[in-house]
Amino acid sequence: MKRIGVAVLGAYGWMGRSHCSVYADLTRIFPDLPVEVTLRWLVGNSEQGTRHVAQQFGAECRGVDWRAAIEDPQVDLVDICLPDALHYEVAKASLEAGKHVYCEKPFTNTLDEAEELVSLAAVKGVVTRVGHNFPVNPVHALAKDIMASGEIGEVTLFKAAQHVDSLADPLAPFIWRLDANRAPTGVVGDTGSHIFSFMDYLVGTVDEVIAHCPIIHSKRPHLAGARYGDPVQANATNATRAVTNPDVGMVICRFANGAVGTVDFSRIASGRRFLQRYEIYGTKGSITYDYDQIARLNVFSSSDARGRQGFRAIDVGPEWPDYARFLPLPNFGIGFNEVKSLEVGEVIRSVANGEPKWPTFADAKRIVALVDACLASHNSRRWEKVRN
Numbered sequence: 001m002k003r004i005g006v007a008v009l010g011a012y013g014w015m016g017r018s019h020c021s022v023y024a025d026l027t028r029i030f031p032d033l034p035v036e037v038t039l040r041w042l043v044g045n046s047e048q049g050t051r052h053v054a055q056q057f058g059a060e061c062r063g064v065d066w067r068a069a070i071e072d073p074q075v076d077l078v079d080i081c082l083p084d085a086l087h088y089e090v091a092k093a094s095l096e097a098g099k100h101v102y103c104e105k106p107f108t109n110t111l112d113e114a115e116e117l118v119s120l121a122a123v124k125g126v127v128t129r130v131g132h133n134f135p136v137n138p139v140h141a142l143a144k145d146i147m148a149s150g151e152i153g154e155v156t157l158f159k160a161a162q163h164v165d166s167l168a169d170p171l172a173p174f175i176w177r178l179d180a181n182r183a184p185t186g187v188v189g190d191t192g193s194h195i196f197s198f199m200d201y202l203v204g205t206v207d208e209v210i211a212h213c214p215i216i217h218s219k220r221p222h223l224a225g226a227r228y229g230d231p232v233q234a235n236a237t238n239a240t241r242a243v244t245n246p247d248v249g250m251v252i253c254r255f256a257n258g259a260v261g262t263v264d265f266s267r268i269a270s271g272r273r274f275l276q277r278y279e280i281y282g283t284k285g286s287i288t289y290d291y292d293q294i295a296r297l298n299v300f301s302s303s304d305a306r307g308r309q310g311f312r313a314i315d316v317g318p319e320w321p322d323y324a325r326f327l328p329l330p331n332f333g334i335g336f337n338e339v340k341s342l343e344v345g346e347v348i349r350s351v352a353n354g355e356p357k358w359p360t361f362a363d364a365k366r367i368v369a370l371v372d373a374c375l376a377s378h379n380s381r382r383w384e385k386v387r388n
């Protein structure tokens with residue numbers, strides 16, 4: 001059986017662990033995979049961290065130098081779970097080494113970088129994929145099917161939001177996500193890109209945006225070793241660091257197909273532990289989704305009998321093979337890690353059969369273009385064209 005060697009970079013962070021646990025469990029989740037997958041390299045930025053994660057998941061090699069992993073001839077797929085600012089440099093080096101590349105979102109810091117990587121990947125003829133995992137939940141394939149069947153007519157209006165409260169308290173400590181040197185696009189690339197991925201998957205290309213993407217808390221306590229999601233332990237007397245990228249995004253957009261949209265997202269919405277929702281309105285009906293009911297779509301059809309019209313709740317179940325991999329009954333709901341597993345399974349299948357799946361680097365470039373246009377609009381205070 002063909003062997004695929006994988007290098008996970010950023011292996012003991014949140015995403016690194018999430019990806020590693022899927023690789024470790026891959027043959028149980030996907031007994032039908034036509035290849036054998038080996039965790040060849042685990043890379044992080046401390047010896048102790050990589051040792052710990054290597055003990056947990058097993059790997060043939062571990063270290064702190066991502067270049068050593070990329071250069072290893074036994075690595076076929078480079079899986080990038082590093083902070084945002086490193087994605088471009090590491091993806092470029094991986095493509096130059098002829099590797100398949102699976103990169104966490106946001107794909108790149110700028111549209112120019114995305115364009116360069118798309119061209120390079122085409123020249124190298126390798127498989128690429130970006131970790132916009134949320135649309136991989138089969139509930140969104142159902143939304144796409146309903147739309148393709150014409151049941152809700154032409155899409156006219158899209159509304160969506162994604163918020164967390166992890167940084168709502170101004171005393172929540174400084175982390176790399178707040179530093180424009182390590183996360184150049186802030187919450188727009190971090191959180192906005194998730195909603196933009198739904199827009200790309202479900203509605204289509206965006207032509208124009210006007211956006212407001214401010215920094216709300218301009219400085220934060222600086223505590224050594226602070227991690228995302230840790231309870232707030234600082235007080236007003238701690239040394240501080242400046243926050244240099246956006247906390248919030250509010251976007252109005254025009255899609256190429258004539259629909260219009262409003263989207264908002266933030267990392268400072270007190271009480272919103274994780275809010276993610278969309279509403280798609282068409283000329284004959286509508287679809288709404290809320291992450292709190294992760295397996296459910298609410299669908300309205302104006303063709304239902306008069307006096308019997310209203311939203312129907314449709315619960316996704318084992319009629320979707322990817323749902324059936326995990327659960328035999330509908331609406332138990334597959335969660336974040338299962339959806340990530342489906343994404344990893346798709347990446348491995350693409351590497352095995354050479355057939356790319358959405359979102360490739362070329363697809364994710366449209367999402368980067370949207371992030372880029374939002375930041376440009378915030379600065380210009382005007383409508384900006386999206387450079388698709």
Ligand SMILES: NC(=O)c1ccc[n+]([C@@H]2O[C@H](COP(=O)([O-])OP(=O)(O)OC[C@H]3O[C@@H](n4cnc5c(N)ncnc54)[C@H](O)[C@@H]3O)[C@@H](O)[C@H]2O)c1
Binds near residue numbers: 013045064
């Ligand atoms: N798809 C999703 O739903 C999702 C969720 C969370 C994070 N992400 C993305 O995943 C990426 C990582 O986020 P995270 O939350 O896992 O961050 P994290 O801080 O938990 O992990 C980052 C890891 O990178 C390592 N690292 C940093 N610099 C390095 C270097 N120079 N060399 C080697 N290792 C280095 C660190 O040791 C750390 O373990 C980000 O781009 C983020 O946007 C995606």
